[in-house]
Amino acid sequence: MDPLKVYQYSNPGRLIFGPGALAELKKEFNVKDKPLIITDEGVARAGILKKVTDLLIEAGIRYELFDRVAADPSIEVFEEAAACYRQRGCTSLIALGGGSSIDVAKGVAIRATHEGTIKEYASGKPVEGVLPWICAIPTTAGTGSEATAVAVVFDPETKVKMVLKNSAVVPRVALLDPLLLASVPPKVAADTGADALAHAIESYLSLAGHMITDAIALSAIKMIMGNLPKFVANPQDVAAAGQMHLASCMAGLCFANVGLGLAHALAHPAGVYFHASHGLSCALYLPGVMEFNAPACPEKFVAIAEAAGRDVRGLSAEKAATEAIDAVRDLFAKVGLPRTLSEMGVEFRLEPKMVDDAFTSPPAKSNPRKAEPEQIAALFASVK
Ligand code: NAD
16 A cells, blocks of 8 residues: 555445344335335245345335346346336335346436436446435345445447446445345355455455455455355355355455456456356456466465465465465365366357457456556466
8 A cells, every 4th residue: 555645435335234134124114115126036036035025015115026137137127127117106226136136226226317328327427316225135145236336237239248337326225134145056156256255355456455445355355265165065054154245245345445456357258258157257367367466466465365364474475475376276166166168168269359348447457467458368368
């Protein structure tokens, strides 16, 4: 951290966490409200939607439902959900699900009250006035979207995952209930856990990082390293699920403030072109990007190795950095994440646009070491 530079930190909305936190939902709404629940079919099938609607019915709160969110939601899904909000006269939003559902709710908050298109807002069109408020109920431990001012919007026409950023969309309250993670399939648990770890590590290494985010990010790294294998093996382990839920949220509030790095810059186009989930795309690139970044800030890698539980006493910073990267690779192997595209049965093909998109993306700007386009191309190819 540069003592002569100006930094900033914003807090997210209210965070309520712990087993049974979902019950607080009844206190957040009153009978005059009519929230639109935004969710997806998987969350409904897991019985989580019913838990939410039962609580609303008990409290006499009317609600409407949009349950057609798809993973990596496209512009069309955002607009469809916003039309549903307007047509049914809703007053607020319940974002129930993983990052995909929470992101759609954020876009709906804007489009429900603002003319134009979601694409225009994702391109920076300003938002004026008050938006409908959002209660976020995350059901994956990964994106941290409940604590961020960001929504990822996929534009199928340009094949770009656009990042809508606006402080007005930060959920007013988030209910982080580890009991809702009990049904997360192992693959989703591993992928989303890798996303959370990438957020924690990349925000810790970010050029905009400072004492507040560093402290939170290192704690999140420690919590994820210690709990992800237990959580993937048994999502009903309430203690491990609770630690993962909280760590993912903590990592979210770090990157919401100080940005990310190259692993995310590569993960967005990789997700689009290789059809990998966002978390898995992050897992593919995080270790190689750490190797690329280590020479730029070796002392930070010592702290990552320590947070990962490695004994680095007496080691040079370079050797400690290798320990940190090994710890990440070992963790990913333990939870069954593939190391290469060929392990996933995906053929590697590098489109020039992938390099352009990664090179010009905001996460590349906060990465601790500048990467030229040919270095980005080499990183893409490193996981063939
Ligand atoms: P997701 O929301 O797409 O959900 C993945 C799958 O898991 C879905 O099929 C869903 O039905 C299922 N699922 C979710 N919770 C479950 C549960 N408790 N039990 C059973 N099944 C469950 O996955 P995600 O990784 O949470 O979100 C990915 C999206 O979030 C991507 O679009 C990514 O770009 C975006 N993202 C946003 C931010 C942000 O700050 N806004 C940050 C990172 C990623």
